[in-house]
Amino acid sequence: MRLSTTSYLVLGMVALRGPSTPYDLKRATSRSVGYFWNFPHTQLYSEPERLAASGMLAVDLEDSGRRRKTYSLTPEGRAALQEWLAAPTPEHFEMRDVAELKLFFNEAGAPDDDVPKLAQEQIRQHEERIAVYEDMVSRHGDEDWARPRMITLELGLEMEHAALRFWTALATGTIDDLRRERDERDPR
């Protein structure tokens, strides 16, 4: 049985939260890890089933109305998760950025310049996302249980600010400054 990244996502979430229903997972991921690995909620119903079938999760079926399924980690599940966590990842992150695509193909566009509008919208997007992240920090930043999970927010914030700087520079025609400042900061 081959485990995908989604599998480990589920195993990890159950490990952090304790026994969970798919709906619990859905809510928990959409507010945290979902920001850097998105997937449809249907996966959170089918994937635990697969994992239970291969002994990674134990399932407890509610017999009343909603017939909720509550999944918990088995020793095998925990072992698989820890093995995965212990191995560093040779993969580079993967991006999917429609705005960047549009910028790349810009020269094939109609004569009038579409870039300012594109940049403006991206600036909006990134500022909004930064606000969301900062809000999380200020609401949970000093709670002990949250601390270790907050660290990834810093990466998110670095990336958001990087993108924001780029689109802002593009909108104001100061791309050259961008490169110069980067060279000063992280000399090659």
Add this chain to the structure above:
Amino acid sequence: MRLSTTSYLVLGMVALRGPSTPYDLKRATSRSVGYFWNFPHTQLYSEPERLAASGMLAVDLEDSGRRRKTYSLTPEGRAALQEWLAAPTPEHFEMRDVAELKLFFNEAGAPDDDVPKLAQEQIRQHEERIAVYEDMVSRHGDEDWARPRMITLELGLEMEHAALRFWTALATGTIDDLRRERDERDPR
């Protein structure tokens, strides 16, 4: 007929390159736009077929051995592409970062600390990618045809440096400095 992002990718590539075979597209994307929107090469064989069926591309079938198909843009195809380019994107970029996942779930791992190795490997990844991007800049940076397409490289570089700063700070225990420096640079 519904066009996906992949459709526009193909339309855009044919627009920039002129008439192209799927293999041409594959090679061209893998060295450029593939860095921020990856997809398997099989898509580059099936997608143009779809687009040709709906009149966005014209196909010219080689009758000799390899039976190459060369696709070129029709007026409808160009119109569709330009319409797409003219509309700013409401979407935020999407990330898929296995390393970030591992970091997030770290507390569920075995007692010994897996983070240093993880960080080290990511630093390697990002330095390597930066080298690739810088090489592109230095090889094509002063060619006129390449200039407009080089601009997205700057976004790539900003992102890479952001990630590199994060993992480096994580490895050296200077995450707090990271935040402080960011605040100085981009005051909230």
Add this chain to the structure above:
DNA sequence: AAACGCACCGTACGTTTCGTATGGTGCGAG
């Protein structure tokens, strides 16, 4: 206390994407 409405929760199903694996093609070396 019955009826209603809405937020909560779960799953079925058709479509698209993905990756792998396989097989043909033709140039250049020997």
Add this chain to the structure above:
DNA sequence: CTCGCACCATACGAAACGTACGGTGCGTTT
């Protein structure tokens, strides 16, 4: 001339995706 390897193309099964629908049960209204 033929052999080998890089080039090129597609088939096919498996996974991921998104949407759309349908049930559940709590709180509110009458």
